[in-house]
Amino acid sequence: MTYTSDEMMTVAAARSLDDRAVCFVGIGLPSTAANLARRLHAPHLVLIYEAGAVGAKPDRLPLSIGDGILGETADAVVTVPEIFNYWLQPGRIDVGFLGAAQIDKFGNINTTVVGDYADPKVRLPGAGGAPEIAASAKEVLVIVRQNTRAFVEKVDFVTSVGYGDGAGYRERLGLPGKGPVKVITDLGILEPDPDTRELTLTAIHPGVSLDQVRKATGWPLRVADDLPTTQAPTDDQLRALRALKEAK
Amino acid sequence: MTYTSDEMMTVAAARSLDDRAVCFVGIGLPSTAANLARRLHAPHLVLIYEAGAVGAKPDRLPLSIGDGILGETADAVVTVPEIFNYWLQPGRIDVGFLGAAQIDKFGNINTTVVGDYADPKVRLPGAGGAPEIAASAKEVLVIVRQNTRAFVEKVDFVTSVGYGDGAGYRERLGLPGKGPVKVITDLGILEPDPDTRELTLTAIHPGVSLDQVRKATGWPLRVADDLPTTQAPTDDQLRALRALKEAK
Amino acid sequence: MAELLTLAEAVRQLVRDGDTVALEGFTHLIPVAAGQEIIRQGRRDLTLVRMTPDIVYDQLIGAGCARKLVFSWGGNPGVGSLHRFRDAVQNAWPARLEIEEHSHAGMANRYVAGASGLPFAVLRGYVGTDLVHQTDTIKPITCPFTGETLTAVPALNPDVTVVHAQRADREGNVQIWGLLGVQKEAVLAAKRSLVTVEEIVDRLDPKPGAITIPGWAVTCVAEVPGGAHPSYAQDYSERDNTYYQEWDAISRDRTTFATWLEKLK
């Protein structure tokens, strides 16, 4: 079956989630990928949504972070303060799954402003739950379409910390979680270099050229010595994804 | 109808509660008096029990602070942390209703130890919810049988603060509530002197002699210039109290 | 007990020019009708507080009711940006909008502190973010036992909090179920509160997942069926996703917004 680059991205993201992991998901791409994983190899994935749903099992994609389907299918519905204080803050979340408007070469995320904070070129929605997810989840996955508007050398505003200015930064700040372990895009997969923490291309999606990825990246992109091609989505995976997106 | 001194005490305490007041009650004498008030002149009295019942309306006396009847009849059941943080601490309680093992002439309460803390003569149950009720309720009522074991010049241990060492003490400590406005005993009623805050006998129960009260008090008791005799319990009040105590 | 009033009367009694007002609702149970009544009554200079300002805050901002916004995420959920909010921040239209910006964890804890009668809350948050450089409402605090540094944020105590709920009884006891958001904390943190409800009933039957806010802790209750539209009230209404999409076009342009505003009044 043929597939779009967005479908490749979503399937690649879904594959990154292990069964029984506890996953804090935002609406949009993260939610789609997490629910796809739940329909494929990870039926016991525990989905936590910031509106207060713990263990949500929606049979269609939630339209908003407070979609009724989340509460109705959850193991537990709790208040918003409880989600952050009892569930995220103590390190109970295995995977924090974030999107980004801008991401830089050290995995820092900006969802606040493009340009100057006091006089912004574009005012973005703001932080939401992301800063504390980025800090406290054991690992962070980022899913974002790759282009030079999004992939900048240095974000205009650090809304959610990745690796700051490089190796040792998270440790100096005492951030409990590991930070972004994978950035999954429509072109490939980036992972932090074990020494420098700079995001490095470690897989490329089928049919995408390295040049194409470099051109979509706002800094001189480092590429892993061994660069595998991502496995294309299987027919089963594509069927599950399409069924999920069509379910009402 | 004839009545016991305990019945007089309970009826006098019940009379001190206004309808629609929000009342934080402990088990035992306070709970009996508060529920009697609810059956008499204060049907809308809001009873809060520390086990998590807000607006409990028990049709019999609860046997323990966590008696099921409290939750079953409550307007809301909340957790114990919530009772203290959202309901008591911000000053939502009109009347905190406490008992005491020892009380001194400035209304300080001891429910911790008789004798030295490190080597006590009698180890008492401890603080429970009382210290913060005594601090944060807008007003405190104390109900306690009067004798020289209970009414001491200075408590061995301040579990819950009344007026400390006298006028200005609560203000210096920044305690939000007014402190004990009435101590209701089986012999009479004591109130803090407006100037010195020393507990002063302001009413005496029918048939009780002043000498009897003085002998039951562990310090030279001050007596109000005008000392009314408490109104005896009416037949209706006694019937309601006895029915309450018999209800299973 | 809470006073039962009409929406117009309740807003008139509770919301004053210059007030700090929180209309809370986390996608579910957003008190939109009450927000629009505030616009109709022409309130000005409000400090608007909300974790997730969405359409109704876009409307209040576009209508010129607000001078400041305290928030953690402002957008049209599932659609995109809030154009009136953007126009206010980027172009000071119709007026300059001061912003005080936090994360969800911070805002939620600020309400909790407010509901608890504490001047501040402590959390693990904001560390390494640029948010700390834009406000004096995020400060470090040291644990007196371990010496560890954490983050403090000040309590939120709105002059008025408005929320929407499924139902209330005649004493003003309020019952809410489904996703609960931060509404109870926002009500308990406020000096005055208004709860709009789908219906007023004689008796609040027990319901799984429901919480009750006692009537004596609420100032006013107003029966406003559909008062959460275009958001939803679980077991009463569905989210009107078309309205959210259409708002994008209406709000994008000052003229179409002005036409919408005229019709509202």
Added chain:
Amino acid sequence: MAELLTLAEAVRQLVRDGDTVALEGFTHLIPVAAGQEIIRQGRRDLTLVRMTPDIVYDQLIGAGCARKLVFSWGGNPGVGSLHRFRDAVQNAWPARLEIEEHSHAGMANRYVAGASGLPFAVLRGYVGTDLVHQTDTIKPITCPFTGETLTAVPALNPDVTVVHAQRADREGNVQIWGLLGVQKEAVLAAKRSLVTVEEIVDRLDPKPGAITIPGWAVTCVAEVPGGAHPSYAQDYSERDNTYYQEWDAISRDRTTFATWLEKLK
């Protein structure tokens, strides 16, 4: 998901000599059977934590399992004193018992801090009481915004928390209703947790007032019908008030207590 075990096996796996152990329950749902299993297995040097130590703690203390008690109210509710507790504090029998004493508000907030991954909690409490002179676990803290002085208490993070609940499903999701106490906080604050339940069911049907603790946040679940006796489990059992009264006589005397203890084993 939680592991489903027998009570004996669960206690063997989770509770070790020297551990800090909280058996929570606020009159309702007290995990008495689990406490008695700890006695049977002969655990020693435990630091016992509980807001309201009652009969089962009197038993643990009398049996010599404890070296320290962290608490806020210790008594036989509705009856009087705990004689084994008194004997330990007043006469160091059967062993010296160190105590760390708080108020309910302080203990509740210590569990909340523990459940929240914070090293301390802030409250308005203890001011003017002599409790502050008896422990280094109550300290002043200054609000970084208002300068006001409040009180800080350190988090409680037991090695093991044990609670009793009405039911669990086969994934170990636990459902509790009625008076909820501080059980959820105590479980979430602990490194390991055991929930004894009245029954294990295939499906947890929704129930008004019920909360769920997800099985992945619980270490072990054991089916122990009547495991809260002589306290009660709402909709399963009634409080056995006679037992509480009889305990007064049994526990008053070291010999009658010793006889009781022999029978237990």
